[in-house]
Amino acid sequence: MLDVKDIQVNYGKSKVINGISLKVNAGEKLAIMGRNGVGKTTLLKSIIGILPLEEGSISFQEADISKKMPHQRSRNGIAYVPQGREIIPDLTVEENLDLGGYAHTTDLAGQKERVLEFFPALKVHLKRKGGVLSGGQQQQLAIARALMSEPKMLLLDEPTEGIQPNVIAEIATILERIRSEMDLTLVIVEQNLKFAKKIADRYVILQKGKVVSEGKIKELSDETINKYLAV
Numbered sequence: 251m252l253d254v255k256d257i258q259v260n261y262g263k264s265k266v267i268n269g270i271s272l273k274v275n276a277g278e279k280l281a282i283m284g285r286n287g288v289g290k291t292t293l294l295k296s297i298i299g300i301l302p303l304e305e306g307s308i309s310f311q312e313a314d315i316s317k318k319m320p321h322q323r324s325r326n327g328i329a330y331v332p333q334g335r336e337i338i339p340d341l342t343v344e345e346n347l348d349l350g351g352y353a354h355t356t357d358l359a360g361q362k363e364r365v366l367e368f369f370p371a372l373k374v375h376l377k378r379k380g381g382v383l384s385g386g387q388q389q390q391l392a393i394a395r396a397l398m399s400e401p402k403m404l405l406l407d408e409p410t411e412g413i414q415p416n417v418i419a420e421i422a423t424i425l426e427r428i429r430s431e432m433d434l435t436l437v438i439v440e441q442n443l444k445f446a447k448k449i450a451d452r453y454v455i456l457q458k459g460k461v462v463s464e465g466k467i468k469e470l471s472d473e474t475i476n477k478y479l480a481v
């Protein structure tokens with residue numbers, strides 16, 4: 251479904267992604283892991299098209315999207331939940347959701363209904379400002395907003411960052427339900443190993459802008475964890 255081929259991404263003169271290739275099949279759940287600063291967020295931003303490629307190419311559903319604008323990639327079915335959630339604090343929960351749907355659906359109310367079915371904790375707060383929600387609720391809102399575009403593939407950047415353990419488990423359950431019922435492919439950047447093991451079936455680990463280890467997440471060894479993930 252997604253085919254990233256030997257990409258390089260720079261900030262000015264510094265090479266941050268330095269020859270990464272990865273494939274994600276439809277329905278798969280891939281965890282992208284690695285310590286702070288290895289290029290995880292940069293990789294996601296290049297997939298959604300807000301950072302240009304210096305080299306290489308990205309295909310989605312067999313079509314080269316390397317030169318496409320972010321809104322075109324979004325229309326093609328790629329959705330993104332940014333690190334730090336970036337919900338709009340002064341808009342209500344409902345307005346935040348509408349923002350995610352405007353450009354994509356002619357049936358805003360219907361899509362909202364379908365999405366909210368997965369998020370009972372949001373449904374009761376529709377008229378509240380996004381900024382007054384708890385961290386876990388804001389993360390759910392960021393995910394729900396991304397789903398408003400009816401995506402085929404959902405990219406999430408550290409969805410558990412700063413969230414309490416009991417809420418993390420709830421988010422894992424919701425994501426698994428969404429994935430199976432909405433027929434989604436998941437790509438999750440994650441530093442929480444327990445969550446990654448729960449949610450993903452395959453992993454890639456980055457270091458200095460390159461893939462240094464990949465495989466089935468069940469086979470992720472302690473040696474690899476100590477080498478590339480432990481702080």
Ligand SMILES: Nc1ncnc2c1ncn2[C@@H]1O[C@H](COP(=O)(O)OP(=O)(O)O)[C@@H](O)[C@H]1O
Nearest residue numbers: 261264266284285286287288289290291292293
């Ligand atoms: N806007 C930017 N301008 C310049 N350098 C950046 C920018 N954003 C990130 N970087 C650098 O790129 C590297 C990778 O960052 P990032 O992709 O955010 O890493 P990660 O998400 O794995 O923590 C880091 O060294 C970071 O300092």
Ligand SMILES: [Mg+2]
Nearest residue numbers: 290291292333
């Ligand atoms: Mg990051």
